[in-house]
Amino acid sequence: MAVDDALRADIRRLGNLLGQTLARQEGRGLLDLVEEVRALVRVDADGAAAKLSSVDVSTATLLARAFSTYFHLANITEQVHRARDLRRRRAEQGGWLDGAAQRIAARGVGAKEVAAAVRRLAIRPVFTAHPTEAARRSILTKLRSIADELDAEHASLTLYGEQTRADNRLAELLDLLWQTDELRLDRPDPTDEARNAVYYLRDLYDDAAPRVLNDLAETLKRLGVETAPSARPLSFGTWIGGDRDGNPYVTPAVTRDVLLLQHEHGIRAVEAAMDDLINEVSVSRRLRGVSLDLSASLAKDLDALPEISPRFRRTNAEEPYRLKARCVKAKLANTRSRLASGTPHEPGRDYLGTKELIDDLELMRASLARNAGQLTAVGRLATTIRAVSAFGLHLATLDVREHADAHHAVLAQLYTRVGEVPDYASLDRPARTALLATELAGRRPLSSVNTPLTDANRKTYHVFTTIREAQARFGPDVIESYIISMTRGIDDVLAAVVLAREAGLVDPHAARAEIGFVPLLETVAELDAGGTILDDLLNLPAYREIVRARGDVQEVMLGYSDSNKEAGITTSQWAIHRAQRALRDVAARHGVQLRLFHGRGGTVGRGGGPTHEAILAQPYGTLDGAIKVTEQGEVISDKYTLPALARENLELTVAAVLQATLLHTAPRQPAEALAEWDSGMSAISEAAYGAYRNLVENPQLPEYFWACTPTELLGALNIGSRPAKRPDSGAGLGGLRAIPWVFGWTQSRQIVPGWFGVGTGLRALRESGRADLVQNMYKEWHFFRTFVSNVEMMLAKTDLTIARGYVQNLVPAPLRPIFNTIEAEYETTVTEILKVTGEAAPLDANPVLQRTLAVRDTYLEPLHHLQVALLRQYRDAGLAGRSFATAPGSRRGATTDPTLERALLTTVNGIAAGMRNTG
DSSP states (O other): OHHHHHHHHHHHHHHHHHHHHHHHHHOHHHHHHHHHHHHHHHHOHHHHHHHHHTSOHHHHHHHHHHHHHHHHHHHHHHHHHHHHHHHHHHHHHOOHHHHHHHHHHHTTOOHHHHHHHHHHOEEEEEEOSOOOOOSOHHHHHHHHHHHHHHHHHHHHHHHHSSOOOOHHHHHHHHHHHHTSOOSOSSOOOHHHHHHHHHHHHHHIIIIIHHHHHHHHHHHHHHTTOOOOTTOOSBOOEEOTTTBOTTOTTOOHHHHHHHHHHHHHHHHHHHHHHHHHHHHHOOOOTTTSOOOHHHHHHHHHHHHHOTTSOHHHHHHTTTOHHHHHHHHHHHHHHHHHHHHHHTOOOOBTTBOSSSHHHHHHHHHHHHHHHHTTOHHHHHTHHHHHHHHHHHHTTTSSEEEEEEEHHHHHHHHHHHHHHHTSOTTGGGOOHHHHHHHHHHHHHSOOOSOOTTOOOOHHHHHHHHHHHHHHHHHHHHOTTSEEEEEEETOOSHHHHHHHHHHHHHTTSEEGGGTEESSEEEEEEOSHHHHHTHHHHHHHHHTSHHHHHHHHHTTSEEEEEEESHHHHHHHOHHHHHHHHHHHHHHHHHHHHHTTOEEEEEEEOOSSGGGTOSOHHHHHHTSOTTSOSSEEEEEEOHHHHHHHHSSHHHHHHHHHHHHHHHHHHHHHOSSOSSOHHHHHHHHHHHHHHHHHHHHHHHHHHTOTTHHHHHHHHSOGGGHHHHOOOSSOSBOTTOOSSSTTBOHHHHHHHHHHTTOOGGGTTTHHHHHHHHHHTTOHHHHHHHHHHOHHHHHHHHHHHHHHHHOOHHHHHHHHHHHSOGGGTHHHHHHHHHHHHHHHHHHHHHOOSSTTTTOHHHHHHHHHHHHHHHHHHHHHHHHHHHHHHTTOTTSSOTTSTTOOTTOOOOHHHHHHHHHHHHHHHHHHTOOO
16 A cells, blocks of 8 residues: 555646646646636536536647646656566566466476477567557657656665655656647658657667566576577567558558668667677787687678778777677678668678677677686677567568458459459459469469559559568568458468569479468458468468478467457457467467467457466467567557566566466366356357447447547547548448547447447356356456456446436437447446456456546546537537548538647547557
8 A cells, every 4th residue: 555655645746746837837727727627526527517618629728738648647657656566576576487487397397398488489569550649759758757757766765765856857847748739740651650669669679678588598597498699589570661451651662761760770779789898898818818710700800891990900909809899880880871872781891680790799709608708798798699689680570461452453463464364353262262372383473574553553562572672681580471461261361472472582382481471360250260261271282381481380360459349349359269279270280380460459449458468368279489469559658668667568478478388288177168168158259249239230320439439530630640441431330440449439438349248248148047157267267367357447447427428418319329228238247247256346356446547537527528518519610520521420621620629639638648548
């Protein structure tokens, strides 16, 4: 409780300082109004709503900014205290890797088995091109500065027994925060998004990732396993600049620009590491020996690099490690120049990829280890090599993604050209599969340099040549995977493979594959067919050769958000769980290592939730060392803004993967129990699916959704480059992407994607006479317990009293019965979840979080009242549709009121900050 009290005290302190900022910047009247509203919502919600609906737009904007800023301050303070508590617990109890090691040792797993598992470790968080972070980076940077000030105060108290309060500095930062526009002026392009990812990746490079990798090495040593610093158990990925599916702004030129940007920052990171080595590793050959390998390499470098200053050649003549590090810096500078100019790689003068760089560093490390420098070899040098191995010169490996239909469109033109298949588009899947399998087994080219293609098809085709050119320019590690969205059959994968062959990326006859191909299973039907799709693919000799050329690793991506939007959270989660089992069994039969790529999204409504628990809840045997998981939006800032939290989240993931790989290789329960649970979960899913589909198939739901949510404003928020709706998808919900789907429900506090249908499903199983089975599943089945926990969180964040205000004020009367359906299902779900957990209210088992959410509601409620009032004005003025012209009831070409829109967007930002969720 003392920890909680300290947190609340800091939040109060920052709240008071914010009040002083409001008075100083806007006058005492604004502060008095904020306090009046805050007091009123506690005792008279209707009165607060009435008062807020009567304020003018300018005042509404100031109020929304005030409450939004409070949430930003509360969020960063919670992060600071969470990080502080984690450091304390780490000192007392050890980290997550310590706990995993203890469990592995207690199970009696031998060193050989551990070593074999460690060789397969390949953990990759992937920063996606779906940013849902409503706050600008300018805001996040100032919040980080506030966190640093709070930490500096606490450090002073810990070290010196006295706390040096920095109210003046905090007040200065709060004034700057208030004077910083929280709204983006225009939509970011993919390169802007890449800069945002680089901001986090550089921080991870400098602190959290090396710490976790060093901790992992020490943990494994205690288990009897030595690991090479150049091993790559952890790396990072990105979709930004490579995800073309539905984003017309991701062109081949953009892909090249993003790779250049990443390399610029990656090279800087390695240069900084070399500066550290130059400063530290001052070993003299007059005092200690140096290996012949390093001496020879250094002599070769000095001959090849005349730009090394004569001064350094003279002053470092007897300091080989310093001089070698200077040579590495010179090669890095040459690499930067080569990449910028597009000139060819010069071996010995610059680097192509990361391998040659690591080879140089390993020479230094080996020489130190053999010449009384063991501590430095396993210390500073090993840490540097681990960081370089994890991030390379490119910081993150770029995945490329395109919709399956785009590849077929290109092939239709190519086959028309060769005159063999005049109407490719009319072929059914079996015929298309047979054609493409034969094509892949053959050797003829389908295309030439001058093949006529439409502009859209040429862009798709050029993606493959861009990949080939990028690998030649930057190195083979920059792009490894090609993801095929909406994979419904193996023809969708084969179409991409054939185009890659045309670009010279793969050759089954030569057992060469520069990239791997990743089917993305997005809907429930695709997830259910996942095992069959993978089996059919691996049965094709030509495709099997490609997989063999990729080290017998096959990656499959599981789509969480689209399956959730289509079928509801229950059926989506159950389909993904079953798909993992089927894919595991197929891969094992074919002798292939399965690497699952979990497109989990950010919020629970998009398949998110605690990563550690999700990993441990996977079916046995599905995690064999390799895993990829998407990270995005507010989840990235929450996990990685503060170094201590970044370290914690990375370590959580690594520890869970290590533990699952070694300890969850067989069923935890007898086959009979699993079969009974499967039957129970299928019954829950069937009933939940029926309830969910009844809701989303209601012909009035699209109009209801647009009416009671501020989704038409998402485009004006400018939080991402990708359009929120699929092209030519009309005004309905079918073409609406998962992000705005969750965004709208969350802003209005209905959060339908996070729980709807769960109560009906649980009740159906209970009423079938299997109530004891439900309790047994919750007690013994990790998957079900994690599922219930995530739903419970969403129920706690749902507030249908607030939602009713949206419905009553914004939704036409004939549509309001839909809210009655939502309300009834919510009550059912709360009742059924509480029967499962045995609690009196959601989150009773977590009273601190429960209290935190309750406090937040006091500040969220005014923002909701403001949003409802402003939305009414916005729509009454005919302004809806400026950002979402396809929304029902919108007026195309209406003149916008920038002041009103700004006020509305500020409420959207504030609610996103208060809910800690955007989409």
